[in-house]
Amino acid sequence: MEELAVILKSKKLKVTPQRLAIYKVLFDTTSHPTAEDIYNALKQLLPTMSLATVYKTLDALKKADLATELNVGDDSSRYDSTIESHPHMVCFICGKVTDLHTNSLCEFKKQIQKETDFEIVSEKVYFYGTCKDCKVQLD
Amino acid sequence: MEELAVILKSKKLKVTPQRLAIYKVLFDTTSHPTAEDIYNALKQLLPTMSLATVYKTLDALKKADLATELNVGDDSSRYDSTIESHPHMVCFICGKVTDLHTNSLCEFKKQIQKETDFEIVSEKVYFYGTCKDCKVQLD
DNA sequence: ATGGATGCAAAGTGTTTGCAGCCAG
DNA sequence: CTGGCTGCAAACACTTTGCATCCAT
Secondary structure (H helix, E strand, O other), rough: OOOOHHHHOOOOOOOOHHHHHHHHHHHHOOOOOOOHHHHHHOOOOOOOOOOOHHHHHHHHHHHHHOEEEEEOOOOOOEOOOOOOOOOOEOOOOOEEEEEEOOOHHHHHHHHHHHOOOEEEEEEEEEEEOOHHHHHHOOO | OHHHHHHHHHHOOOOOOOHHHHHHHHOOOOOOOEEEHHEEEEHOOOOOHHHHHHHHHHHHHHOOOOOOOOEOOOOOOEOOOOOOOOEEEEOOOOOOEEEEOOHHHHHHHHHHHHHOOOEEEEEEEEEEEEEEHHHHHHO
């Protein structure tokens, strides 16, 4: 799995086992883990790794446009390795944060851009409510 | 200015000078202040007031649906007394957070609701970029 | 060889909590 | 009078920083 290493190199980031592991966790999941989640997922594999390294690495990934930070409103930030902008859905019941792949966002942005003099560079869109699975449980 | 007191009472919140003052600051501004901003704005008027009271009051207002919390991505939360859901625009240059009054959000939500099985209860929408005033400065 | 990365501990920041005294209802 | 509110200090949770050591290049 050299793929990720190549990506890191292309962004002029040194490829260390820690970085590769952190990036891989983020890349292989859609669960939007927190720094602590990533740390916990890796501490068997890399017992000496520290939480500080996770934070520093996430920061490096963010700056290299390889990850984005989500602020869904709970105490800690979550991270996403899908950098194309997309809305997120946060379930009040199970707490899961899900990606929403849609093209309506694009139209919405265009509309807003038409209505205002604000130049949009990026956006964050969070929907809160009940996810599909939890809705079923409620019946 | 009994107005706000009446609102607080209608939500079964005790009307204290601190609460009234905090609510008034939030009600009279569109700047989306942080807890600390509110505290600073009031410490001449109410020198004994503590930051903890500001936090507790903001929490009470939130629970009574008289205020909402914004997480635009910087370190501290901002607050808004306009509770009807609306997007916010965050300027990268001046840092101002501005309300966006639009009805396109409603259509966007409808569209998303059509596309997914997620039941939307509320949402938070932030646009980041350059505001009107800062765009002028850049010329 | 060398500059950047790691990892530990300590510090920092925003927010919450416990509790005694106080005040609105 | 009574329960909720205030305000102080302490505790908390998440994140950042400093620095000596280490390692990818």
